[in-house]
Amino acid sequence: MALECVATTAFGIEAVCRRELEALGVSVKETKNGRVYFTTDHSGMMRANLHLCTAERVHIVLGRAFVRSFDELFAFVGKLPVERYFRPEGKFIVNAKSVKSTLFSLRDIQSVGKKAVLENLRSKLSVSAFPETAEPYRILLTFEKDESEFWLDTSGAPLHKRGYREDTGEAPIKETLAAAIVLLSFYDRTRALYDPFTGSGTIPIEAARIARNIPPGLDRTFDFEAFPFVDDKLYQEVKRQAYTGIHHGDIGPIRAADIDAKMIEKTRKNAERAGVAEDIDFVSEDFRAMAFADPHPVVITNPPYGERLMQAEDFRRLYRDLGDIIRREKNASFYILTPVANAEGFFKKKASRTRVLFNGPIKTRLYQYFGPPPKRES
């Protein structure tokens, strides 16, 4: 059965997610504002959940229509082929999002949407009771300029929850964002990767898992596993193929460093849970001690920040000294993620390219300083 799906991402990384989907052999239809729409089959939906490093969730789109009143909403949901997807015993959890639309009361949209789903099932399956005791169906009704879409969430917990990160520091970046920066960068498994401000180790752990081709969802479950229309044998086969795709050969060195020895211990534990502790060197040191032994290293990092902190001389010095390293190490590529708006001023070097990215609600900038590009395998 063909499925129309949408992968949701943080703003700014839709194109990376699109490339990941294309690499999975999936046909992408459209990309807009944190959404990547694609058509696929059941195996593609499963592989998207299992393999996408940068998506937050994968939903099935059951239908779309222009909706400007609650009667129109009831009629729209009433025509959807809900009997193909839902069992009446399921637990129906309806949520809503509305942007620049006539219908904006989320509570009313949820309530009318749920009534319409149940009424639709009642009439098509001739059932009278909805005990809500079986698998959850997380439904999202989205509205954008009055165009409504009905989504069924196949992921469950958001995909950035890989399951390995139990120990974090004060300002961890999301796993999906760390993976997106690694995929945007010149890093590949033949190169050395450095994170001198590693915190809980999100960047080196995501890089090692990308280098090893370890699917980010391998250690977790997804809502679709409980759906009656999903074939469990097919998912076992998709997982088996994912295991055979893991790279067991050599990868370049990965170094995770932080001035705080306690953070390095947390990073080590997280890396052990993520199955990549043997790929990473854990070092407790000041970033100023960073020395490059490799010809074209890639530095991806997220230094400390904060409006209040940036007033302090220590922090201005930290950014200035980091700039000295960027200017000195011409064979290295640097990717510095920070909410500091004028970091290039502190670094005293204009970035090759700057991108605005969101770490949850926090607007950050990725300052990119390109060294020699990688030799891509043809």
Ligand SMILES: C[S@@+](CC[C@H](N)C(=O)[O-])C[C@H]1O[C@@H](n2cnc3c(N)ncnc32)[C@H](O)[C@@H]1O
């Ligand atoms: C914003 S946090 C990094 C968060 C990390 N990306 C994560 O996902 O957990 C910045 C880190 O820089 C470390 N740090 C502060 N000053 C440092 C220095 N001079 N040298 C190395 N690390 C330092 C802090 O201990 C903190 O863990």
